[in-house]
Amino acid sequence: MNAPAQQGTPDRGPGPLKGIRVIDASTILAGPLCTQLLGDFGADVIKIEHPVAGDGMRGHGESKNGIPLWWKELSRNKRTIGLSLSDPEGAGLFRRMVREADVLVENFRPGTLERWGLGPDVLHALNPGLVIVRITGFGQSGPYASRAGFGTLAEAMSGFAHLTGEPDGPPTLPAFGLADTICGIAASSATTMALYHRDRDPERRGQVVDMSLIEPIMAAVGPGPTVYDQLGVVKQRHGNHSTNNAPRNTYRTSDGHWVAVSTSAQRIAERVLELVGHPEVVEEDWFATGHGRAAHADLLDELVGGWIADRTREKVITGFTEAGAAVAPVYDARDLVEDPHVRATGMLTTVEDEDFGPLLMHNVMWRMSGTPGGIRFTGRAQGADTDAVLAGELGLDPHKVAELRERKVVS
Known part of the structure; x- marks a missing residue:
């Protein structure tokens, strides 16, 4: 059922990132949340999905009539195309897209883009001003760089699980993507910092942002390493108690x-x-x-x-x-x-969706008096904008697009 909530205006203004083009080649939460936030505040986000399997986020969370609900929010304000980056022709189209982009967000394992001929050196030769945000479990270098990295592992290694739960119980993991969410928000901040620097640089040079899942949640857990370094104390689980104040x-x-x-x-x-x-x-x-x-x-x-x-x-x-x-x-x-406060302040808003009609979802995450964000449209079907982007914007012949679709290079 559609629960009552404040009816939001889908697009309240151009947003501070109007004119910024973002390519989202990421999946499974941190990267997609980063680009959702950029899109909420005006960026033109082009979401790249695998042409056959689609994006893994489509399979996360509940669905209604076979349509994923989380996708509707996480991929709002994003145009979506199906494109195989591992295929030489697909990689060639990607390089053409990058020429006109301001930001690329990706979360492949380190070395994957390089193996496809799409590493930062190649992309910066094509577009020196490109900001490349690389999100991985453990970063681009170090002993663990090649390991599979997911939020659960970051929640475990950051100290969060060790401190969460009852004193006589096991370490406790959150029931939701905490590390990914914190990382996605942090990545959106890093992206705008890099854009700010680029636009102040006389040569308008972009840069690579190396963002790991583990570091933002380490910051959220607190100064445990500093306390250990100075006092030799390792904090333990206290349930809902705080070591800093009470009653809590x-x-x-x-x-x-x-x-x-x-x-x-x-x-x-x-x-x-x-x-x-x-x-x-x-x-x-x-x-x-x-x-x-x-x-x-x-x-x-x-x-x-x-x-x-x-x-x-x-x-x-x-x-x-x-x-x-x-x-x-x-x-x-x-x-x-x-809740009356949630309703009155518009923390949740109802927007029009092509599949469900009025659809309740989280509103844009913060309020800006001069350049507010907005929800222009909800998450779209797989490959919904492939023709518009490849034929309409890159100038690819429609027959060529059809041929690539037949070969499953695009969808």
Whole structure:
């Protein structure tokens, strides 16, 4: 069913990246998310898929009537063509496309593009201003460069899994593409930095961005290596507890819901304990710092959790809000769709889709007052724009396109 949400205007303006052409030769999340963000803010993105198998992202997530739903969002604002880069003629067409592009995003294993005659040296000889964003599990060099790299491996090696879960339980992996998502957002930032540098360079030189899946999530996990280097301390799992402050946990309400409480600021922690009827705890010496409170997390959980357990979620949130304390309900997808703040601010938006009609999806990720992004169209069918790009823009004879399609070089 189509859940209610704010009706978004598909295209609210040209966006800050209008005039930038991006070739997306990546698959399985980090690269496609990077190019989705670039497309959301005005870039002309041409999505290259394998002419027979299509893009692997089409097989990820749920489908409706055989049509993948995730694809509709992740490939929005992208024109799609089927093109075999491993075929000499396909590689030749790719080189022609690169001449007119500003950005290439790819995530093949290191050495693959070079093997096809499409390495950075070749592409920069054709287009010196091209920004080439190379996303891999472990980077383009080093002992692990040739290994298969996926987000799960980055979540494991970054320290994230080691720190996630209960103290007496196993390391825990996220139920979604966390490392890929963080990397995709980071890659979009790196891309715009490289474009900014190119446009300030008198020679308008592009560059290669070497982006690994593991480094962005390492940054998100925090300063564990620095702490180990200086103190010899290796942090361990603490469940929902924080080693930096308390109370910080999820707590169950009397009507069976869950809420999350955070007290990163000292005054917020004081308000929480005053709200739950224990102002005397605020006077304890250890309460004066986040680290001190974290050392007494079990006591604080008992006091805060007991108060919350006697009240409904609505009363808990009302009480915390009126006290100026920090609380949030633990939401599932239905809760998000129905939340008044999510609806009022347009975090989710409904756009028109050629297969499903009104389709709910995440809105553009941030708001820009002068050059807002927009959703011009949703993810398209495999090879939907092959003829328009190859015949209409590269000037290829339509009969030649038909011949290449017959040979499965294009789709």
